[in-house]
Amino acid sequence: MLTRTPRGSSDKNHLLARGVMLWRCIADDYEQTILVGKYDNGAKLPPESEIAARYGVNRHTVRRAMAELGARGLVRTERGSGTFVRTDKLDYPIGQRTRFSEIVAAAGHEAEGRLQGHRHELASEEVAAHLGLTVGADVVRLEILRAADRVPISVATTWLPAARYPDAAKIFRRLRSVTRTLDHYGITGYARKWTRISAGFTDAVDAGRLRLSVHRPILVVESLDVTGDGEPIMTTRGRFAADRVALIVES
Amino acid sequence: MLTRTPRGSSDKNHLLARGVMLWRCIADDYEQTILVGKYDNGAKLPPESEIAARYGVNRHTVRRAMAELGARGLVRTERGSGTFVRTDKLDYPIGQRTRFSEIVAAAGHEAEGRLQGHRHELASEEVAAHLGLTVGADVVRLEILRAADRVPISVATTWLPAARYPDAAKIFRRLRSVTRTLDHYGITGYARKWTRISAGFTDAVDAGRLRLSVHRPILVVESLDVTGDGEPIMTTRGRFAADRVALIVES
DNA sequence: CCGAGTTGTCTAGTTCAATAGACAAGTCAT
DNA sequence: ATGACTTGTCTATTGAACTAGACAACTCGG
Numbered sequence: 001m002l003t004r005t006p007r008g009s010s011d012k013n014h015l016l017a018r019g020v021m022l023w024r025c026i027a028d029d030y031e032q033t034i035l036v037g038k039y040d041n042g043a044k045l046p047p048e049s050e051i052a053a054r055y056g057v058n059r060h061t062v063r064r065a066m067a068e069l070g071a072r073g074l075v076r077t078e079r080g081s082g083t084f085v086r087t088d089k090l091d092y093p094i095g096q097r098t099r100f101s102e103i104v105a106a107a108g109h110e111a112e113g114r115l116q117g118h119r120h121e122l123a124s125e126e127v128a129a130h131l132g133l134t135v136g137a138d139v140v141r142l143e144i145l146r147a148a149d150r151v152p153i154s155v156a157t158t159w160l161p162a163a164r165y166p167d168a169a170k171i172f173r174r175l176r177s178v179t180r181t182l183d184h185y186g187i188t189g190y191a192r193k194w195t196r197i198s199a200g201f202t203d204a205v206d207a208g209r210l211r212l213s214v215h216r217p218i219l220v221v222e223s224l225d226v227t228g229d230g231e232p233i234m235t236t237r238g239r240f241a242a243d244r245v246a247l248i249v250e251s
Numbered sequence: 252m253l254t255r256t257p258r259g260s261s262d263k264n265h266l267l268a269r270g271v272m273l274w275r276c277i278a279d280d281y282e283q284t285i286l287v288g289k290y291d292n293g294a295k296l297p298p299e300s301e302i303a304a305r306y307g308v309n310r311h312t313v314r315r316a317m318a319e320l321g322a323r324g325l326v327r328t329e330r331g332s333g334t335f336v337r338t339d340k341l342d343y344p345i346g347q348r349t350r351f352s353e354i355v356a357a358a359g360h361e362a363e364g365r366l367q368g369h370r371h372e373l374a375s376e377e378v379a380a381h382l383g384l385t386v387g388a389d390v391v392r393l394e395i396l397r398a399a400d401r402v403p404i405s406v407a408t409t410w411l412p413a414a415r416y417p418d419a420a421k422i423f424r425r426l427r428s429v430t431r432t433l434d435h436y437g438i439t440g441y442a443r444k445w446t447r448i449s450a451g452f453t454d455a456v457d458a459g460r461l462r463l464s465v466h467r468p469i470l471v472v473e474s475l476d477v478t479g480d481g482e483p484i485m486t487t488r489g490r491f492a493a494d495r496v497a498l499i500v501e502s
Numbered sequence: 503c504c505g506a507g508t509t510g511t512c513t514a515g516t517t518c519a520a521t522a523g524a525c526a527a528g529t530c531a532t
Numbered sequence: 533a534t535g536a537c538t539t540g541t542c543t544a545t546t547g548a549a550c551t552a553g554a555c556a557a558c559t560c561g562g
Binding site: 504511513515521526 | 533534535536537538539540541542543544545546547548549550551552553554555556557558559560561562
């Protein structure tokens with residue numbers, strides 16, 4: 001059947017966007033049906049061969065689509081058994097001791113932090129106020145992507161006073177953890193002073209980094225961390241994939 | 252330079268969506284800058300070679316992107332001269348004699364109508380009311396894509412009483428014009444009885460047919476046409492690409 | 503008219519998406 | 533344990549996307 005339909009005449013036309021690969025169209029299509037709630041958490045998807053037949057497509061193409069959904073954290077495949085929907089969210093407690101690696105490890109997942117970019121810049125009014133600096137003071141800005149079990153959870157922009165932590169980027173890149181980076185600077189214990197939570201939607205950049213579509217909901221978490229003496233260390237603006245995380249605030 | 256960067260490490264990373272071809276990303280990127288109003292109507296884009304250099308991409312890839320923008324009606328290229336932005340809209344008068352082919356021809360463009368699909372169905376409450384039939388009566392439903400100079404302008408769903416126009420689809424497919432199709436049935440003059448205009452956004456299907464992105468604005472034009480004697484002929488629900496058409500209502 | 507600048511077209515080569523088929527490795531119910 | 537079913541991996545092939553370079557055709561200002 002279908003001896004090489006050159007992308008245009010078959011009945012899979014309804015998905016085919018010009019310039020978008022077939023596997024991506026299938027992945028997006030399935031993401032929709034999952035996000036719309038057609039499958040419960042843990043539900044089993046049809047076998048790859050059946051999906052392939054339904055779309056009129058090779059099984060390998062479906063496998064690529066499923067790999068994409070896996071990377072987005074929407075699905076988990078088990079060899080010999082099947083592919084299962086995964087819409088449960090990581091519980092992320094917000095408290096005095098809010099450390100990504102610890103939280104994720106405690107939940108039984110593999111934590112990962114990657115530096116996506118960094119630069120020195122002049123403190124904005126907001127950053128200066130948070131860190132107790134004068135506007136225009138030299139600050140280090142880090143863009144960090146965090147993942148649990150290789151699934152992106154958040155992107156965060158962190159500012160630190162450059163005077164105190166001049167090589168924060170270089171050190172983070174080596175140690176791959178904010179806690180360990182601060183430890184390198186002799187900060188053994190630090191605490192969350194305040195956290196401000198709002199919400200929004202992904203822009204194109206965050207969507208790419210988080211492996212989300214554009215216009216998916218995100219939790220915006222602004223925060224300030226201080227030393228035991230109350231001296232400001234860093235202020236952060238994190239964007240959490242709301243499809244994958246729930247913030248827990250104990251009272 | 253750039254001895255084949257295998258899609259991932261160069262500075263064009265910020266556009267690269269997984270599973271989306273480079274030319275499509277560039278086309279979408281330029282569409283944004285045009286729609287956001289960065290270029291006036293008729294403004295000249297940079298030469299292809301310059302755009303290619305800016306994106307770090309081969310000129311052929313830029314040409315493909317520009318071809319796409321041309322197909323979307325956003326841009327017009329002139330050999331030896333350049334590529335020019337085209338954000339003016341087709342003036343589409345709504346009146347008693349509202350005929351796509353005539354209006355487009357009068358504006359100096361080449362009109363085209365293609366039947367995208369058709370079927371017999373049972374008249375809904377709304378369609379029955381418009382056509383003066385009983386609910387559930389047999390009606391012919393046509394899906395027609397209309398274009399001016401090969402640029403898609405509208406998709407329209409038209410319903411006709413099947414009792415009177417049983418083979419409307421077959422005849423339209425041959426004659427490629429509603430006017431000529433009705434002429435075949437002996438309807439020489441027909442008139443627009445009423446027109447109802449609202450607005451909305453493209454869904455995935457209409458976006459594909461109109462070569463628009465999803466969530467672009469559309470004008471929704473519902474209408475009823477009647478014979479000289481006032482007998483209902485057809486009711487239509489057209490979706491016009493608001494980026495390319497302006498409806499003109501004389502009073 | 504000339505020449506610089508711009509789009510159109512052609513050839514060629516490399517990488518990757520998608521197809522096709524086969525088989526290994528794992529799960530699960532009977 | 534057996535066997536049906538499902539995912540993982542391998543090889544091979546075809547066509548499209550992208551790159552590279554060259555040249556033709558065309559426009560426009562000096």
